[in-house]
Structure formats: structure tokens, C-alpha cells
Amino acid sequence: xxxxxTVRFAGFGGQGIVRAGEIVAAAALAEGKQVLxxxxxxxxxxxxxxxxxxxxxxGLIVDVEADTLDVLVALSQDSCNHFQPMLAPSGxxxxxxxxxxxxxxxxxxxxxxxxxxxxxxxxxxxxxxxVLGFFGAATGLLxxxxxxxxxxxxxxxxxxxxxxxxxxxxxxxALG
Numbered sequence: 001x002x003x004x005x006t007v008r009f010a011g012f013g014g015q016g017i018v019r020a021g022e023i024v025a026a027a028a029l030a031e032g033k034q035v036l037x038x039x040x041x042x043x044x045x046x047x048x049x050x051x052x053x054x055x056x057x058x059g060l061i062v063d064v065e066a067d068t069l070d071v072l073v074a075l076s077q078d079s080c081n082h083f084q085p086m087l088a089p090s091g092x093x094x095x096x097x098x099x100x101x102x103x104x105x106x107x108x109x110x111x112x113x114x115x116x117x118x119x120x121x122x123x124x125x126x127x128x129x130x131v132l133g134f135f136g137a138a139t140g141l142l143x144x145x146x147x148x149x150x151x152x153x154x155x156x157x158x159x160x161x162x163x164x165x166x167x168x169x170x171x172x173x174a175l176g
Contacts, residue, residue, distance in 0.1 A: 004057035005141055006066040009131075010083050011075030011096075013041060013050045016128030019154065020073075021052030023132060026150040027142045028056040036061045049078060056141060073135055074100050075113070075127070094135055096127065109138055109174070116169055126166035133170025144171060 009020045018039045025037035039052040055061050072087045074080040074095040084103060087093055093103060097110030113130040117123060129151070136147050148164060155163045 004055055004061060004063075005070045005139075006053060006055045006068070007071040007073065007135075007139075007141070008051055008053050008066070008069045008083060008086075009073045009075070010049070010051045010079030011099075012078070013048050015050070015075050016125070017050045017075065018052045020128045020132050020135075021054050023147065023150045023154050024054045024056075024135075024142065026154060027146040028054070030146050030149060031142060033057065034059060034061050036064065038064070049076075049082065051079070051083070071135070071139055071141075073131060075131065077101060092139055094131065094138060096131060109134075111170060111173055113170065116173075117166055120169065121162060121166055123162060123166075126163055129163045129166035130170040130173075133167035133172075134174040135170075136167075137171040137174035 009017045011017045021037055025035045028035045034057040036055040041050050053066060068088045069086045069091055070088055071092045072083055077100050080095060080100045093105055093108040095110050096113040098112050098114035102110060111134045113127045114124055116130050117127040136142060151163050151167055152160050
């Protein structure tokens with residue numbers, strides 16, 4: 001039986017939304033899965049609404065644009081407000097609780113990603129990696145080692161240690 005999972009990472013430009021999607025897509029390909037990845041930027045690259053969708057499947061993916069999301073990862077209030085209605089009733093909702101007010105939705109999982117990146121790692125720029133780790137552990141969609149390999153190949157040279165540490169913090173938080 002063919003299965004697909006559609007994930008949307010959403011926030012504002014400059015948060016590493018597209019990079020997170022690219023990493024998920026690369027990890028899925030490395031695991032031999034079918035993948036479709038697309039992104040959308042607001043009118044301004046930094047600060048405007050930004051999304052990346054990754055559909056991961058066990059067979060051919062035919063829907064280019066998702067009407068319903070299986071997973072929504074929101075890193076801004078605007079993205080939460082805008083895309084939460086698209087999340088399937090049984091969908092997984094993950095949000096940065098430093099930037100998004102807790103949604104009125106059963107099973108929503110918040111992580112203080114911005115706070116963790118800033119206070120524990122001294123670099124808010126790796127907030128996306130904290131969230132990516134949390135997403136990875138919370139969904140079980142991809143193996144940890146595959147995601148870590150994709151991070152190594154998709155972050156700037158010399159930043160892999162910091163990015164992997166941020167990812168690990170997020171992963172461990174999701175497992176509680």
C-alpha cells in the first residue's frame with residue numbers, strides 16, 4: 001500500500017525554513033523514499049511569509065500542491081494562523097512556543113526552540129535545527145542518522161558541529 005506524508009515548515013524569511021525542508025527531502029531520498037519538495041517566499045525574502053513543503057512517499061507522488069497537511073511546523077504566529085486550517089484532524093502540529101501562542105488543538109507540541117538556540121548555543125540562527133530535531137523525533141518519519149547525514153551535507157562548512165548539537169537538543173526534547 002502506497003503511503004505519503006506531507007510536511008509544511010512555515011515561518012518568515014531568514015529562519016531557515018527552506019533549509020529545513022531541503023534537509024528532510026535529502027534524508028528521505030537517502031532512505032530510498034520518493035520525495036517532492038517545493039518552497040514559497042513572501043514578497044520580501046527576509047521577514048515575509050516563507051514555506052517549504054516536503055511530501056515523502058513510498059511510491060509515485062502525483063499531487064504537486066497539498067490541500068491537506070499531515071504535519072505543520074510553525075515558526076511564526078502568522079504562519080500558524082494561516083496554515084493551521086490546512087492541517088488534517090489527525091495531523092501533527094509542532095510550533096516554536098517562543099514565537100507562537102499555543103494553539104487550541106489537541107496534541108499540539110511546542111518547543112522553546114528560539115530560547116534554546118539562543119541561551120544554550122548562543123546562536124538563534126540554529127533555531128531551525130532545534131525544531132528539525134524535535135520534528136524528527138516527534139514524527140519518526142525519518143531515521144536520526146539519516147537526518148544527521150543530510151544536515152552535514154546541507155549546512156555551511158564549519159557549522160556542522162553547531163547545527164548537529166542544535167538538532168540533538170531538539171531530538172532529545174521531543175523524546176522527553
